[in-house]
Amino acid sequence: MFRSSNVVARIFERQVRTPSPGTSVHCARQFYENLFPSCTLYDVECPDHSFRKFTDDGQYLISFSRNHQDLIVYRPKWLSYSCKEEDCDLPSKAKKFDSFFTQLYCVSLASSNEVICKDFFLYVESCQFGLFATSTAQFHDTPAIGGAIQGVPSIERITFHLLRLEDGMILDEKVFRNDFVNLAHNMGVFLYDDLLAIVSLRYQTIHILQIRESGNLVDIRAIGTFCREDDELFLNSSTQCMAIADKSKMHQSSWSHVENSVHNTQPSSDNSFLSGIKQRLLSFIFRGIWNEERHNSMRVQGLKKKFYFHFQDYVDLIIWKVQFLDRHHLLIKFGSVDGGVSRSADHHPSFFAVYNMDTTEIVAFYQNSAEELYLLFEQFCDHFYATSRNSLYMNFISSHSNNIHAFEQLQSIRNKASSFSQFVKKMLASLPFSCQSLSPSPYFDQSLFRFDEKLISAADRHRPSTDHPIKFISRRQPCTLKFKIKPGPEAGSIDCQKRKVSSFLFHPFLPLALSIQQTMFLQPSVNIHFRG
Amino acid sequence: MGSVLCDWPSFDPHNFSQLRPTDPSNPSKMAFATYHPPHSRTLPPPDQVITTKAKNILLRKFYERAEEKLRPKRAASENLILEHGCKQPRASTSC
Numbered sequence: 001m002f003r004s005s006n007v008v009a010r011i012f013e014r015q016v017r018t019p020s021p022g023t024s025v026h027c028a029r030q031f032y033e034n035l036f037p038s039c040t041l042y043d044v045e046c047p048d049h050s051f052r053k054f055t056d057d058g059q060y061l062i063s064f065s066r067n068h069q070d071l072i073v074y075r076p077k078w079l080s081y082s083c084k085e086e087d088c089d090l091p092s093k094a095k096k097f098d099s100f101f102t103q104l105y106c107v108s109l110a111s112s113n114e115v116i117c118k119d120f121f122l123y124v125e126s127c128q129f130g131l132f133a134t135s136t137a138q139f140h141d142t143p144a145i146g147g148a149i150q151g152v153p154s155i156e157r158i159t160f161h162l163l164r165l166e167d168g169m170i171l172d173e174k175v176f177r178n179d180f181v182n183l184a185h186n187m188g189v190f191l192y193d194d195l196l197a198i199v200s201l202r203y204q205t206i207h208i209l210q211i212r213e214s215g216n217l218v219d220i221r222a223i224g225t226f227c228r229e230d231d232e233l234f235l236n237s238s239t240q241c242m243a244i245a246d247k248s249k250m251h252q253s254s255w256s257h258v259e260n261s262v263h264n265t266q267p268s269s270d271n272s273f274l275s276g277i278k279q280r281l282l283s284f285i286f287r288g289i290w291n292e293e294r295h296n297s298m299r300v301q302g303l304k305k306k307f308y309f310h311f312q313d314y315v316d317l318i319i320w321k322v323q324f325l326d327r328h329h330l331l332i333k334f335g336s337v338d339g340g341v342s343r344s345a346d347h348h349p350s351f352f353a354v355y356n357m358d359t360t361e362i363v364a365f366y367q368n369s370a371e372e373l374y375l376l377f378e379q380f381c382d383h384f385y386a387t388s389r390n391s392l393y394m395n396f397i398s399s400h401s402n403n404i405h406a407f408e409q410l411q412s413i414r415n416k417a418s419s420f421s422q423f424v425k426k427m428l429a430s431l432p433f434s435c436q437s438l439s440p441s442p443y444f445d446q447s448l449f450r451f452d453e454k455l456i457s458a459a460d461r462h463r464p465s466t467d468h469p470i471k472f473i474s475r476r477q478p479c480t481l482k483f484k485i486k487p488g489p490e491a492g493s494i495d496c497q498k499r500k501v502s503s504f505l506f507h508p509f510l511p512l513a514l515s516i517q518q519t520m521f522l523q524p525s526v527n528i529h530f531r532g
Numbered sequence: 533m534g535s536v537l538c539d540w541p542s543f544d545p546h547n548f549s550q551l552r553p554t555d556p557s558n559p560s561k562m563a564f565a566t567y568h569p570p571h572s573r574t575l576p577p578p579d580q581v582i583t584t585k586a587k588n589i590l591l592r593k594f595y596e597r598a599e600e601k602l603r604p605k606r607a608a609s610e611n612l613i614l615e616h617g618c619k620q621p622r623a624s625t626s627c
Binding site: 216287288291292325326328354363364372376383384 | 540587588589590593594595597601602604
């Protein structure tokens with residue numbers, strides 16, 4: 001910690017003092033107490049695009065055209081104006097969107113009957129690749145054929161586009177047909193280093209792909225019906241043997257007739273076999289209940305009450321959401337069909353399983369009210385974020401596991417909750433975390449600033465907007481107001497009754513932010529906040 | 533060789549032995565005793581390598597709890613899996 005709050009004194013102090021071990025990033029971040037967005041350009045005239053986010057390395061600003069067909073990428077830049085007078089305002093020619101952003105290119109991603117999912121974007125920082133998604137219209141009440149789950153909608157075509165953001169070149173595509181992947185806010189897709197997990201809700205399959213440096217999307221495995229790569233081969237060959245044995249018993253004379261029969265008895269979801277992942281889950285639950293008791297009679301009683309009584313409920317569970325915990329382990333959320341497709345599944349019961357992709361074993365299984373899982377979440381929240389090894393600064397996002405102020409907020413919520421069980425369910429509802437959903441901006445570091453989390457936070461979600469500016473107050477004594485972020489027009493909106501939502505795009509390391517206030521049926525108002 | 537530092541406590545007695553006093557005509561008369569422990573209990577083993585575990589602490593906790601839950605309460609003979617580790621063959625479905 002610096003002794004002085006003066007920036008010049010801090011620079012001198014930095015020259016002579018070495019930070020405590022492991023705190024160099026924290027010490028460097030303290031300079032953000034001195035350098036913050038102090039000026040605001042209100043209602044800037046800018047292209048009519050839907051601005052998505054800054055990439056986590058700050059190199060690009062991602063936006064989409066209003067018709068959700070084109071991708072437009074900008075390069076953030078900084079103002080370079082000088083002034084002879086001592087105290088002068090920014091010249092009017094500088095108060096433009098173009099002063100801060102340079103358009104690099106515009107690429108058409110969606111064809112005529114497709115739209116870009118504007119809430120979906122993943123960034124592969126090591127290669128500067130961007131992953132985008134386009135889809136056709138969604139159909140409900142589609143018949144569940146070919147192994148599909150009843151009740152899950154269907155989209156005729158979902159395409160994932162991998163682009164090199166440097167020049168907008170499309171490197172590869174992955175298409176899902178007559179399927180459903182939850183694209184909103186990256187919920188159905190998780191990126192960890194170069195591994196991509198895409199959850200097909202409709203066919204209950206977790207597709208694991210690798211993003212190669214060459215820009216290719218390579219299928220690694222598909223977890224769902226089968227767990228190991230050779231499960232399908234083994235089942236097919238076993239089915240063939242059984243079919244041949246059955247046919248020989250029935251005294252079939254023609255071999256070609258047997259071949260036809262064999263082809264007709266290929267394993268499919270209509271067979272009595274449960275899916276591979278479901279088999280793993282049920283056997284883990286069985287073994288856990290079996291080992292709770294010592295005597296066989298007690299074990300059987302325990303199984304009757306806890307396993308067989310709920311057997312159909314377990315069988316009916318579907319995969320909702322998945323995230324990587326590391327390169328070999330997945331955290332899978334299971335629940336009912338209704339919860340899987342609803343936007344708010346908080347009141348639906350759910351379960352969590354830790355799955356080892358290499359051994360294909362379930363390592364742990366918890367209900368969403370499990371205190372044991374909550375304690376792990378409270379202590380090791382940062383490990384649930386599963387940040388890439390390449391992104392150093394992503395490890396410094398404030399959480400209740402690494403920040404005392406965030407932890408105090410958590411305790412405050414816990415104290416206000418009506419019951420601990422409800423509190424646990426509420427907290428665990430955020431698991432598995434959505435990928436790249438938090439801004440790494442130091443202005444959201446809770447060690448540096450205090451702000452109203454109901455109005456603004458590191459999570460890239462729309463928030464209800466007010467006409468009052470959002471204050472960022474220093475945590476260091478004397479806890480002064482450092483800067484404000486005010487969305488919308490400077491004088492406030494004329495019509496206060498209309499519902500407004502705001503979204504905030506903070507540059508990962510520059511004192512630069514965009515606030516976008518959206519009012520129904522009106523053009524969004526974009527403000528630029530920067531250090532003047 | 534007359535250096536103030538050459539006899540200071542050090543892990544390696546050859547440390548600081550290259551140093552020379554600033555005034556060769558007047559070497560320091562103070563000689564500091566070097567401490568060498570009479571035992572080797574505090575020495576690290578010669579083949580010790582410090583590495584980071586592959587699994588992060590969260591996954592280690594999951595595995596620890598799983599091992600506790602799946603550890604059978606009785607002797608191996610009452611385990612689901614037989615001692616030699618093989619599964620019992622299933623009865624034929626055609627019966």
